[in-house]
Amino acid sequence: MTKVGFVSLGCPKNLVDSEVMMGILAREGYELTPRADEAEILVVNTCSFIESAQKESVDAILEMAEHKKFGAARKLIVAGCLVERFREQILEQVPEVDAVVGTGEVERILEAVDGDLRVLPAAPPAFLYHDLTPRVITTPRHAAYIKIAEGCDHPCTFCIIPQLRGAFRSRRFESVVREAENLAASGAREITLIGQDTTSYGEDLGLRDGLAQLLERLAQVEDLLWVRFLYAYPNRVTQKLLDTLAAHPRLAKYMDMPLQHASRNVLARMKRGSHGDAFLKLLERIRATIPGVSLRTSFIAGFPGETEKDFEELCDFVRAANLDWMGVFEYSDVDNANSYGLDAKVDADTITDRRNRLMAIQKKVSREKLRVWKGRTATALVEGPSKDNPLVWEARLESMAPDIDGKLYLTDIELPGGETAETGEVARVEIIKADTYDLIGRVVEILPRRRPMARGINDASSVPRVPPAEKLHRITTGAPLRVLG
Numbered sequence: 001m002t003k004v005g006f007v008s009l010g011c012p013k014n015l016v017d018s019e020v021m022m023g024i025l026a027r028e029g030y031e032l033t034p035r036a037d038e039a040e041i042l043v044v045n046t047c048s049f050i051e052s053a054q055k056e057s058v059d060a061i062l063e064m065a066e067h068k069k070f071g072a073a074r075k076l077i078v079a080g081c082l083v084e085r086f087r088e089q090i091l092e093q094v095p096e097v098d099a100v101v102g103t104g105e106v107e108r109i110l111e112a113v114d115g116d117l118r119v120l121p122a123a124p125p126a127f128l129y130h131d132l133t134p135r136v137i138t139t140p141r142h143a144a145y146i147k148i149a150e151g152c153d154h155p156c157t158f159c160i161i162p163q164l165r166g167a168f169r170s171r172r173f174e175s176v177v178r179e180a181e182n183l184a185a186s187g188a189r190e191i192t193l194i195g196q197d198t199t200s201y202g203e204d205l206g207l208r209d210g211l212a213q214l215l216e217r218l219a220q221v222e223d224l225l226w227v228r229f230l231y232a233y234p235n236r237v238t239q240k241l242l243d244t245l246a247a248h249p250r251l252a253k254y255m256d257m258p259l260q261h262a263s264r265n266v267l268a269r270m271k272r273g274s275h276g277d278a279f280l281k282l283l284e285r286i287r288a289t290i291p292g293v294s295l296r297t298s299f300i301a302g303f304p305g306e307t308e309k310d311f312e313e314l315c316d317f318v319r320a321a322n323l324d325w326m327g328v329f330e331y332s333d334v335d336n337a338n339s340y341g342l343d344a345k346v347d348a349d350t351i352t353d354r355r356n357r358l359m360a361i362q363k364k365v366s367r368e369k370l371r372v373w374k375g376r377t378a379t380a381l382v383e384g385p386s387k388d389n390p391l392v393w394e395a396r397l398e399s400m401a402p403d404i405d406g407k408l409y410l411t412d413i414e415l416p417g418g419e420t421a422e423t424g425e426v427a428r429v430e431i432i433k434a435d436t437y438d439l440i441g442r443v444v445e446i447l448p449r450r451r452p453m454a455r456g457i458n459d460a461s462s463v464p465r466v467p468p469a470e471k472l473h474r475i476t477t478g479a480p481l482r483v484l485g
Helices: 012-027 051-070 081-093 103-114 161-165 173-185 210-218 239-247 264-269 276-289 308-321 348-371
Strands: 003-008 041-046 075-080 097-101 143-147 190-194 226-229 254-256 294-301 325-330 377-385 393-397 408-412 426-434 439-446 474-476 479-482
Touching: 003 012, 012 041, 012 075, 012 103, 012 143, 012 190, 041 051, 041 081, 051 075, 051 081, 075 081, 075 103, 081 097, 081 103, 081 161, 097 103, 103 161, 143 173, 173 190, 173 210, 190 210, 210 226, 210 239, 239 276, 264 308, 276 294, 276 308, 294 308, 294 348, 308 348, 325 348, 348 426, 377 439, 408 426
Parallel strands: 003 041, 041 075, 075 097, 143 190, 190 226, 254 294, 294 325, 408 439
Antiparallel strands: 003 474, 377 393, 377 426, 393 408, 426 439, 474 479
């Protein structure tokens, strides 16, 4: 049986693409391996959203090319966003690459593995998977992503996602619901809906408040503990969406809403519109509608034309917004993004300094936000032994999205009677300490366990999974694959 190994880089949206490609190959009898040194076929699913991601992708391709030169690998396939940008260059400059698969050609992975898939006529990406598409889930059994839409129609000048992934297109409503039900039946306790702009879900299908309708339906899936969604676009956050989040216990009281900046000047150059005062009013409305909601955002530091005054306006906004979680990207030029041609570029040292200054403000905010948890008891989803320190376990609260936010570290998972919390279980945890970005606690109650339902790969409605010891996300040379985050 031919062994195939995957390197999946970038965001959860890219990870789902990798899982679909794995599912297609597994259905056809290929064996997925967590070891680069024993894989006969290697697939690198790349990211090229920003300069650092592009460099990481190139490094991964060159690393896997060494296995083709000196190891068991006889075929190297490059997939994903980098292919959409540099299809011909990859094939010309890295002769070890045998085939390329763009974001719109995910379903052609079998053709790339079995035959020759090199250069196809350029066409807008149009692929969109559905609930019957084979997929191997590489996240832990208790949590999974569902991509509800692909592509983007927003004109943000710093972003090339529309070029990489095509126009915005939503999955069919019932297809998403069926996939969520299948995942829940196979053991998932948490579902995270993803897309470049999930708040636009259903607009192209003629649905009004499509995301709110979808969330309301998923809130009825009894086996799920939490349903959350990522990447809300500020001007698409409707009152109906907020009311829906507030009304249903299974819908995580959590919103990830990338704002990118607070200065009217910078947002205009980004072609995002709006301004900090409008954002503060929106945050006030969100908090008023959803008591206890956890809010996350991200910003870009050093965008072309960002003056010191613009940056100070952003700093003031961060202090006033009092957000739970925040990420800051350093602006980097991408040659085919519209921002590439803008004047008044900010030098690299200033960009780094501004990012550090912004994160220093958020560090104080985060410390104060988490301090209120000390002494409280909360419901948590147990993740398992920590990858950083095997002596402690990890868990997450409803306010913590997988892979991107802080964690709840468990110093004690055993109850006085000897019962021990297990991975994927839901527990009540007493918070005993608060750090800058993380919490520390101990399990005080294990909530009733649910029954798992086994499903097989030959069942068209199944959601096959990689065995626990062989989680596939990224290959490290000569070492088992591991899930990052």
